[in-house]
Amino acid sequence: MIRTLTFALALTSLPCLAVAQDAPPAQQARIAAALTEDVVEIRSDFAGAPLTIFGAAEGLQDGDDIVVAVRGPERDLRVMKKERVLGIWVNSAPVRFESVASYYAVASTRPLSDFAGFAALRRNGIGMTHLPLRAPDEERTETLLGVPDVVVSDLGAEIVDYRQAIVRNKTRQSLYVEADSGVERLEGGLFIARLFLPSETPVGDYTIEVYLFRDGAPIASRETQLQVAKAGMERVLYDLAHDRPILYGLLALIMAAxxxxLAAVVTRNR
Amino acid sequence: MQIYLPIAEISLNLYLLLGLGLGVGFLSGLLGVGGGFLMTPILIFLGIPPAVAVSTQANQIMASSVSGALAHWRRKSLDVKMGTVLIIGGMVGSVLGVQIFGYLQSLGQIDLVISLCYVGFLGVIGSLMLVESVNAIRRRMNGNPPPKRKRRKRRLIDALPFKTRFPVSGLYMSVIPPLAIGFLVGLLAALMGVGGGFVMVPAMIYILCMPTSVVIGTSLFQILFVTAVTTFLQAAQNQTVDIVLAAILIVGGVVGAQFGVKAGAKVKGEELRAGLALLVVAVCLKLAWDLAATPNDLYVLIEAGGAP
Incomplete structure (x- = not known):
């Protein structure tokens, strides 16, 4: 613990690492973050893993808030609505959503709505209600109330149900998480965020964004990367299955035969 | 103890999976069914993607049927010639089934079709078997002799061409009915992740009129080859066979199957069939209920790979 904290402190002293994106020069607020591990390895005993993010904010004042958002690799998703046909429930009305975050967790010092403005959250896609969930196939632009090129959905208000369904389903699988008090402030501008990657965590590249909020808007931010990858035997088998499917198929046959x-022989001799 | 499955991409309890394999393997040996009709819905219920559950099941059933078929081979309760004819039909069915599976998956309807197939097949076969076996048990309890088998009338089957002799079963019949039955079973193997024993055993008894003594061995023999083809195709084409999951289920399954074969020798045929029928009907009712009951969430997410 002490070692990691000193590591986090050391990071803040490196000027090139802590560049505030939106901060006006006068405020001199900076924020930095580091992970205990840059790579989460999925091995055969993987049953989910805690994700701990350490960080430091320079010029942190009372009343400031810190937000940590973790986004998993983007995948395309088809969302279907079940409808009753002849007494049974049938998947219908598919809507294709593109580039949906397969994992999304946001941790903050307080509930987002307590300190952050709508525009800031929407612009940065922070929080479940502001997560970009787009279905380009259903979109068109039209002029609304004299404003040209407003993007509207062909589904109208129904698109909201679909978006909520994605968030609801992902939340149920613990793949979408909003942790209101997931960020803990320590002394001297240091903070620690604790999140959890469930066993269904998809493999791929993750981005971790850290924001320092003051007066409802982010005044400093910082991005770091995390990789989730299969390792060891899991990696070997997964690669084999996808790169040499024929060999893998034969292997499955030989193993079963x-x-x-063997079982028949063993029980016969008994 | 949790174990992570590389293709299913989910971690499950190792002992739960071992126990499942053991229980289903026991039924496989006892009743001559692969047990896939129980295992596949359970695996899906545990959160394994249906495509992976179905394909991996084929691999597991293959191992159980190797050990089961070997046991019957030693007891000479296996009709190799009939089995071979069934296998030829089965392979064609399996190849077609894997294609249909891939197509339905791309439509997002695979879960529904799997469930409907289960409800339909299990419902019809389960209730027929139940009625038949209960009648047989009642007759025995009343002390009535089983009704004399009358000389069969010339049926439609007997009119079919390509007749050949099946010495072990003591039959002289056309190869078309066993080919058709094999085809259907191969299709089911690929679509439903079942060995198809629950269709084939009754079909062999009631349609082909094979002697009950060779039915189970022969069905295991056929299932062995059809599931082998299905496993290979699913692995090569859809990459949905989880070898770790299969290995765990197999360890439990092969042990269970050996006990099952031994237990089967001690139980009367009618009771066995009645037990199987009850199981089949129960699974059918459960699945039918799930189809008709209002789901907890009206929306489902389906991972869409590649191009639309």
């Missing part, structure tokens, strides 16, 4: 034969 051998084990079946």
């Amino acid at each position: 051998l084990s079946g034969w």
Whole structure:
């Protein structure tokens, strides 16, 4: 713990690492973050893993807030609505959402709505209600109330139901998380965020954004990367299955035949 | 103890999976069914993607049927010629089934079709078997002799061409009915992740009129080859066979199957069939209920790979 904290402190003293994006020069607020591990390895005993993010904010004042947002690799998603046909529930009305974050967790010092403005959250896509969930196939532009090129959905208000369904489903799988008090402030501008990657965590590249909020808007931000990857035996098998599917198929056959034969032989001699 | 499955991309309890394999393997040996019709819905219920559950099941059933078929081979309760004809039909069915599976998956309807297939097949076969076996048990309890088998009338089946002799079963019949039955079972293997024993065993008894003594061995023999083809195709084409999950289920399954074969020798045929029928009907009712009951969430998310 002490070692990691000193590590986090050391980071802040490196000027090139802590560049505030939106900060006016006068305020001199900076924020930095580091992970205990840059790579989360999925091995055969993987049952989810805690994700701890350490950071330091320079020029942190009372009343400031810190937000940590973790985004998983983007995937395309088809959302279907079940409808009753002849007494049974059938998937219908598919809507294709593109580039949906497969994992999304946001941790903050206080509930987002207590300190952050709508525009700031929407612009940066922070929080479940502001997460960009787009279905380009259903979109068109039209002029509304004299404003040209407003993007509207062909589904009208129904698109909201679909968006909520994505968030609801992902939340149920613990893949979308909003932790109101997931960021803990320590002394001297240091903070620590604790999140959890469930066992269904998809593999790929993750981005972690850290924001320092003051007066409802981010005054400093910083981005770092995390990789979730299969390792060891899991990696070997996964690669084999996708790169040499024929060999993998034969392997599956041989394994089944051998084990079946072995069992028959063993029980016969008993 | 949790174990992470590389293709299913989910971690599950190792002992739960071992126990499942053991229980289903026991039924496989006892009743001559692969047990896939129980295992596949359970695996899906545990959160394994349906595509992975179905494909991996084929691999597991293959191992169980190797050990089961070997046991029957030693007891000479296996009709190799009939089995071979069934296998030829089965392979064609399996190849077609894997294609249909991939197509339905791209439509997002695979879960529904799997469930509907289960409800339909299990419902019809389960209730027929139940009625038949209960009648048989009642007759025995009343002390009535089983009704004499009358000389069969010339049926439609007997009119079909390509007749051949099946010495082990003591039959002289056309190869078309066993080919058709094999085809159907191969299709089911690929679509439903079942060995198809629950269709084939009754079909062999009631349609092909094979002697009950060779039915189970022969069905295991056929299932062995059809599931082998299905496993290979699913692995090569859809990359949905989880070898770790299969290995765990197999360890439990092969042990269970050996006990099942031994237990099967001690139980009367009618009771066995009645037990199987009850199980089949129960699974059918559960699945039918799930189809008709209002789901907790009206929306489902389906991972869309690649181009639309």
